[in-house]
Amino acid sequence: MRRSAWLVTVGLVVCLAGAGCSGTSTSTAPGQSTHGVKDAESAAAVPEGYTAIPVSGANEKAAVAAVPSALKAGLEMRVGQPEPDIAGIDPTFTAYLVSAVSGNTLVLFEVHADGVAHSLYNPTKPADSTTIMKQDASLNSGAILAEPASDAEKAAAAAVKAVLSTALPGEEFDIKILGYRFNYLKAAESVLQLEVNPDGGVASIS
Numbered sequence: 765m766r767r768s769a770w771l772v773t774v775g776l777v778v779c780l781a782g783a784g785c786s787g788t789s790t791s792t793a794p795g796q797s798t799h800g801v802k803d804a805e806s807a808a809a810v811p812e813g814y815t816a817i818p819v820s821g822a823n824e825k826a827a828v829a830a831v832p833s834a835l836k837a838g839l840e841m842r843v844g845q846p847e848p849d850i851a852g853i854d855p856t857f858t859a860y861l862v863s864a865v866s867g868n869t870l871v872l873f874e875v876h877a878d879g880v881a882h883s884l885y886n887p888t889k890p891a892d893s894t895t896i897m898k899q900d901a902s903l904n905s906g907a908i909l910a911e912p913a914s915d916a917e918k919a920a921a922a923a924v925k926a927v928l929s930t931a932l933p934g935e936e937f938d939i940k941i942l943g944y945r946f947n948y949l950k951a952a953e954s955v956l957q958l959e960v961n962p963d964g965g966v967a968s969i970s
Contacts, residue, residue: 813887814947814954815877816856821914823962824857827944830964831855838958838969848948848956855946860920861959861967863909864928864937870901871928872942875920881927891924893931909940910962917941943967 819828835855839847861884862873872884873891881891889895912921921939928937941962948956959967 811952812878813876814856814858814949814952817858817860817877817916819857820916823910823913823917823941824944826964827960827962828857830960831946831958834960834964834966835958835969838966841966841969849950850948850956853948853950853955855948855958857944858947859945860917860941861943861945862920862924862939863904863907863942864924864939865901865904866932866935866937868901869932869935870899870904871896871932871937872899872904873924873927874945875923879919879923881920881923891927891931896927896931898932907942908961908963908965909942912939912941 819825859874859876862875862881864871864873873881873896874884874887875881876887882889883891883895883897886895886897910917912918921941924939925937928935943959943961946958946960947954948958957968957970959969961967
């Protein structure tokens with residue numbers, strides 16, 4: 765099972781680095797963005813968790829299109845907090861947020877450009893039986909989810925499935941896309957993090 769999980773990870777790296785295995789990428793050379801989101805840069809330029817994922821499928825493009833309105837709504841939610849200095853910074857698409865549900869069990873993940881599934885908000889270590897957090901599925905009952913559609917989304921879901929097959933063997937999970945993470949980066953640090961739901965709404969801002 766370790767070998768199969770490794771193969772899934774390698775496949776996801778290829779999909780994400782190539783903007784989804786079908787060649788439908790809209791990304792251009794670094795610094796020549798055509799969609800308002802920073803294109804993929806050299807892996808050495810930023811920490812792994814902030815490496816840009818090329819925008820490929822329809823769901824990803826819709827999330828990118830929703831960023832301006834989601835950002836405005838998110839900043840309004842932060843009333844009273846210091847205003848982040850993001851002038852002149854293009855957001856970088858950095859992670860897929862993935863939901864996995866089996867019966868009344870919910871497990872949430874994030875998958876970065878390296879193709880590795882991590883427990884949501886715990887990116888310091890790859891997800892496994894010691895790091896995943898099981899929750900009551902009712903806690904996320906109102907979440908808006910999307911079926912993995914692009915090659916990159918499907919690969920992210922496959923990475924999560926590979927983790928669950930070893931961490932929680934014998935359980936069948938319904939795996940869907942929970943959201944898309946964008947970071948506003950300055951000097952390789954995140955000034956602001958915005959997570960967008962599949963419907964374009966704000967999932968979180970920090």
